[in-house]
Amino acid sequence: MEVTITSANYEELAASGKLVLIDFWAEWCGPCRMMAPIVEKFAEEYGDKAIIGKCNVDEEDDLTVQFSIRSIPTIVFVKNGTVVDKQVGACSESDLRAKLEKNL
Secondary structure, rough: OOEEEEOOOOHHOOOOOEEEEEEEOOOOHHHHHHHHHHHHHHHHHHHHEEEEEEOOOOHHHHHHHHHOOOOEEEEEEEEEOOOEEEEEEOHHHHHHHHHHHOOO
């Protein structure tokens, strides 16, 4: 299941020991809407191995600044509190899956 990632729950999620995939997005962003079904699919497939979530940049200024998000969609992979990979802009499902698998 996909998680909504906020400033309030990020630290707890990052401390889980699992890979955390954060999809930084906004409602008005067309490419973000293109990526949404892929992220949702990964949440179903990898929910036991990773935390898959979304962070709305219009609602979460603190996390957006913390991760230096300058364009969306940006998908950040965090492990043990450290950014281990990043995807800026829309990409194919296979490219995103390769990054996810590499970092699990």
